[in-house]
Amino acid sequence: xxxxxxxxxxxxxxxxxxxxxxxxxxGEIYGLIGPNGAGKTTLFNCMTGLYGVSSGxxxxxxxxxxxxxxxxxxxRGFARTFQNIRLFANMSALDNVRVGRHVRTxxxxxxxxxxxxxTRAEEADNRRRAQAxxxxxxxxxxxxxxxxxxxxxxxxxxxxxxxxxxxxxxxxLDEPVAGMNPAERQQMRELFLRLRxxxxxxxxxxxxxxxxxxxxxxxxxxxxxxxxAEGSPSEVRQNPAVIAAYLGGDAA
Amino acid sequence: MLDLLRRPRTRSQAxxxxxxxxxxxxxxxxLTEAALGRSWVRVLDFALLYVILALGLNIVVGYAGLLDLGxxxxxxxxxxxxxxxxxPHFGLHLPFWAxxxxxxxxxxxxxxxxxxxxxxxxxxxxxxxxxxxxxIIRIFMNNLNAPVNITNGPQGIxxxxxxxxxxxxxxxxxxxxxxxxxxxxxxxxxFLAFTLATIFIAYRLQDSRIGRAWVAIREDEVAAAAMGIDxxxxxxxxxxxxxxxxxxxxxxxxxFQGFISPESFNLWESILILCxxxxxxxxxxxxxxxxxxxxxxxxxxxxxxxxxxxLVLGEVLVEPTDLRMLLFGAALVLMMIYRPEGxxxxxxxxxxxxxxxxxxxxxxxxxxxxxx
Numbered sequence: 001x002x003x004x005x006x007x008x009x010x011x012x013x014x015x016x017x018x019x020x021x022x023x024x025x026x027g028e029i030y031g032l033i034g035p036n037g038a039g040k041t042t043l044f045n046c047m048t049g050l051y052g053v054s055s056g057x058x059x060x061x062x063x064x065x066x067x068x069x070x071x072x073x074x075x076r077g078f079a080r081t082f083q084n085i086r087l088f089a090n091m092s093a094l095d096n097v098r099v100g101r102h103v104r105t106x107x108x109x110x111x112x113x114x115x116x117x118x119t120r121a122e123e124a125d126n127r128r129r130a131q132a133x134x135x136x137x138x139x140x141x142x143x144x145x146x147x148x149x150x151x152x153x154x155x156x157x158x159x160x161x162x163x164x165x166x167x168x169x170x171x172x173l174d175e176p177v178a179g180m181n182p183a184e185r186q187q188m189r190e191l192f193l194r195l196r197x198x199x200x201x202x203x204x205x206x207x208x209x210x211x212x213x214x215x216x217x218x219x220x221x222x223x224x225x226x227x228x229a230e231g232s233p234s235e236v237r238q239n240p241a242v243i244a245a246y247l248g249g250d251a252a
Numbered sequence: 253m254l255d256l257l258r259r260p261r262t263r264s265q266a267x268x269x270x271x272x273x274x275x276x277x278x279x280x281x282x283l284t285e286a287a288l289g290r291s292w293v294r295v296l297d298f299a300l301l302y303v304i305l306a307l308g309l310n311i312v313v314g315y316a317g318l319l320d321l322g323x324x325x326x327x328x329x330x331x332x333x334x335x336x337x338x339x340p341h342f343g344l345h346l347p348f349w350a351x352x353x354x355x356x357x358x359x360x361x362x363x364x365x366x367x368x369x370x371x372x373x374x375x376x377x378x379x380x381x382x383x384x385x386x387x388i389i390r391i392f393m394n395n396l397n398a399p400v401n402i403t404n405g406p407q408g409i410x411x412x413x414x415x416x417x418x419x420x421x422x423x424x425x426x427x428x429x430x431x432x433x434x435x436x437x438x439x440x441x442x443f444l445a446f447t448l449a450t451i452f453i454a455y456r457l458q459d460s461r462i463g464r465a466w467v468a469i470r471e472d473e474v475a476a477a478a479m480g481i482d483x484x485x486x487x488x489x490x491x492x493x494x495x496x497x498x499x500x501x502x503x504x505x506x507x508f509q510g511f512i513s514p515e516s517f518n519l520w521e522s523i524l525i526l527c528x529x530x531x532x533x534x535x536x537x538x539x540x541x542x543x544x545x546x547x548x549x550x551x552x553x554x555x556x557x558x559x560x561x562x563l564v565l566g567e568v569l570v571e572p573t574d575l576r577m578l579l580f581g582a583a584l585v586l587m588m589i590y591r592p593e594g595x596x597x598x599x600x601x602x603x604x605x606x607x608x609x610x611x612x613x614x615x616x617x618x619x620x621x622x623x624x
Contacts, residue, residue, distance in 0.1 A: 048478060074480030086475035088468050099468045103480030105461050109493065112460030113453050123461070166480050 001026040001170055001201045002047070002078070007056035007066070009042055009225075016042040018225045019056070024170065029192060029202040031216035031233075033209065035245060038222040040205045041083055044174055048080045049073045060170065075103050079168035081159040083175045083205070089148030093139055093158050096147050097130035100165025133161040137191065153184040160191070171195065172203040177211060189215055213237065221245065281440045292552075293436035297508060299548040300443035301501050306528040306544040307454045307537065308497025313526065314535030315463060316490035317470030319379040321522050322366070322386025326495040328393060328517035329362055330355035330502025335409040335512055336402075348415045352503040359499025360492040362389075367491030371484055374473075386522050394514040408513025415442060415507045423510070439508045446504065450497055454537050457493070466490055531587060533594025542596055551576050 002024040009017040017039045024030040032040050045051040047058055049070035058066040065073045079100075088096050105126055111119035134140050137157040142150060147158055156176055163171055173192075177185045185208070192202055192215060206212045212219060213233040221229040221236060223245040229236050236242055281293045305327060312320045333355040337346045366385045370378050397405030414423030414435070422438035457463050465486045468476040477483045506512050524547060532543025558572040587594075593602045 050474065050478065069482070069484075070477040071480045071482045074478065079480075080478055082475065082478070086472050086478075088471035088475065090471060091464075091467060095464060099464050099476070099481070100479050102461060102465055102468075107461045109457070109462060109489065112462050113456045115456065119460075126461075162479060 001061060002203065003059040004043070004047070005057050005059070007043070007046060007058060008054045009039075009046055009051060010054045016225050017046070020222070020225070020227050021056075022220045022227060022230060024201060024203055025218075026169075026201055027196065027199065028217040029196055029204060029215055031212040031219040032203065032205045032222065033207070033212055033219060034222035037224075038245075039225040040222055041174060042225075043222070044080065044172055044205060047073075048078065048172065071103065074166050074168075077167065077169035078172070079163035079166045079170075080172040081156075081163050081174055081176060083178065085152075085155045085159055087147040087155055087159060087162070089146065091147055092144050093134060093147055093150065093161075094127070094130050094143040096158060096162050097133050097165045098126055100162040101126045101130060103166050130161075130165060133164050134158075136164070137161045138187070153180055153187075156180070156188070157191070164195075168200065170201045170203060172205075174205045175207060176204070177206065177208055185211060277444060281437045285434075285437075290434055290436060293434065293440060295549060295552045297436055297439045297443055299545050300440070300447045301505055301508075302525065302528060302544040302548045303447050303541050304443075304450045304497055304501040304504075305525050306532075306540045307450050308494045308501065309525050310494075310529050310535065310537070310540045311454070311457065311466075311497070312490050312494035313529055314540065315458065315466040315470065316487060317466075318487065318490060319375060319382070320491075320494070321379045321383035321519070321526065322389075323382075323494070323498055323525055324517045324519070324521040325366075325386040325389035326359040326363060326498030327502040327505070327521065328389050328514075329359045330499030331506040331512045331517070332393060332403060332409070332502070333358050333499070334503040334506035335412050338413040338507070339409055340411050341404060341409045345413055348413075348503070348507055352500060355503035356496045356499040359502065360496040363491040363493075363495025363498075364488050366495075367488045371487060383519065383522070386517075386519060390514050390517050390519075393517070403514075406514060408511060408515070410511045412506050412510045412512065414510065415439070422507070439504075443504060443508075446500065450500075451537060451541070458537070462486070462489065527584060529594075531584070531594060533597035536594070536596060536598035539594050539596035539598070543594070546595075547580075551580065554579065 004020060004022045007017055007020045008015065020039075020043060022030075032043065034040050042051065046053050046066065049065070049068050049072070052067045056066070057064060060073070060076055060078050063076060065076065065078065088099060091099070105122050107119045107122055111122075131140070131143060134143055137160055139150075139154055139158055139161065142154065147155065150158060160171075160173070160176070176192075177188050180188065189211060192204075196202060204212065204216060216233055218231060219229075219233050219236045220227055221239070221242050223241075228241040228245060229239040231239075281296060284292045284296055305323070308326075309320065309323045312318050312323070330352075334348075334351050336342055337344050337351045337354065338348065339345075366382065370381050373381055393403045394406055396403040397407075403409070414421050415438070416422070420426065420428070420438075422442065423435055425432060425434045427433075465476065465481045468479070468481060469483055469486060473483055476486075505516075509516075525544075528543035528547045529540050530543070531547060532541065533539025554576045555572050557570075557575055558568050561568050561570070561572075
């Protein structure tokens with residue numbers, strides 16, 4: 001589904017990513033873990049077009065997506081959420097999701113002004129799908145609430161609904177359970193499993209090792225911008241390099 | 253009555269309010285002429301023109317959040333195109349229905365031309381560049397009289413054709429259906445039609461896929477891009493749509509005045525239009541309309557201060573024009589202190605300004621607690 005080949009990213013003299021390669025297979029939940037500052041979010045931003053790559057390439061289902069505009073990548077079926085929630089705070093929950101439908105709808109200025117039959121049908125369909133997505137993530141009764149007024153956990157779920165509205169094949173989640181309590185984490189876990197059962201591939205950045213280990217099919221570990229391990233959760237857990245990265249020094 | 257329009261309790265009440273409003277708008281020039289004299293009908297015309305301008309700029313500034321200080325350039329382009337195609341200057345006399353769309357289209361194209369290099373700029377930087385653009389157009393108009401006389405320089409272009417509809421010239425006073433209609437009356441109805449169309453389009457755009465994309469960009473450009481919005485094209489579209497209305501208003505202005513010169517399109521005009529939006533409530537159509545009406549009618553009303561001084565004090569102590577600027581400035585300062593979201597803000601805008609008030613107060617309270 002997603003192939004990253006030898007991607008490096010330099011900011012001036014700082015190398016944030018060095019020759020990172022990994023492969024996310026269709027239908028799996030792939031975890032990306034690593035200590036703070038390991039380059040996980042940088043890799044995410046490279047994948048989703050917010051950053052260009054310094055070298056290497058990223059392929060989504062065989063098509064080149066590195067150094068492309070973010071909206072092109074979304075169009076190809078790769079959506080994401082943000083670590084520090086980035087909702088449109090002063091829009092209603094429903095409108096947030098409707099914005100996510102932008103890339104799958106077509107109405108332009110003429111359609112907006114004339115409101116012809118096609119535009120009306122598209123808007124109605126858009127509204128219906130957005131509401132269905134809110135129901136799916138459990139925010140069905142909050143459609144009219146402003147995104148900024150939702151509780152923290154609800155905002156996280158709204159971000160997922162908004163990303164789902166773009167009809168992705170691959171959904172990348174940047175620390176989706178950060179700051180959540182155990183009950184909310186459990187809810188999110190169930191949500192991820194439901195998404196996978198619908199055929200979606202998930203890419204997960206997460207600090208919560210327990211969640212990652214219990215949920216992911218395969219895991220890659222980043223440290224100082226390099227991939228130091230990849231494999232099933234149990235393999236990775238026993239990898240000496242990973243233990244050293246997490247516990248520091250020569251603990252291995 | 254505004255209140256009735258905003259909160260119609262029943263359908264029939266809403267319809268009654270609408271009919272009342274329509275009758276009022278239809279009779280307004282006659283009522284105004286009877287009460288205040290013909291010069292005030294002209295003020296009405298200008299008020300409508302500024303409503304169109306303010307609603308156009310509101311697309312750029314209010315919806316998409318792009319601070320444009322050179323908006324008057326599009327107004328100028330529309331006006332000059334009208335003058336070129338319908339005056340003795342080039343000997344062309346095309347009808348208004350052909351020239352107005354051309355002017356709007358030309359302005360729209362320039363909107364994209366201005367937008368393209370400024371896409372990466374935000375906030376203050378964007379404001380400076382657009383301000384420069386506005387001045388460039390004005391200075392071009394001021395100097396393009398040699399070697400080839402295109403704009404007739406600072407003298408401006410005179411004898412611009414008035415609007416003709418069905419053999420009726422809007423330029424002079426005529427009898428229609430037993431009513432004596434002055435030029436100002438004719439243009440009032442023409443401008444009213446365009447204003448209503450502009451309001452309609454502004455509402456339709458606001459509640460559309462494009463409108464939501466504009467607001468999303470204003471709220472968080474990175475998130476908007478990551479949600480699949482082509483921020484470049486959508487921003488350019490905002491510039492073009494805004495400019496379109498500027499160009500349209502420019503054409504109407506040229507036909508109405510019969511004379512244009514670069515003087516009419518200085519920076520002050522851009523700022524005035526922006527003030528209308530800020531005063532009324534950025535991004536909210538009724539607010540923007542109110543802002544435009546207030547800022548055209550109030551300065552005119554303040555002219556009477558001179559007469560009043562002569563009457564009461566026997567002499568003019570303070571020039572009304574000076575006083576107008578002073579009061580205008582004071583009003584804006586007061587607005588920024590007491591109602592930064594505008595007179596009739598959208599609920600959304602109001603929240604943007606006041607959502608954190610409670611928190612802020614608490615934070616400040618605790619801040620002062622620790623200080624003492």
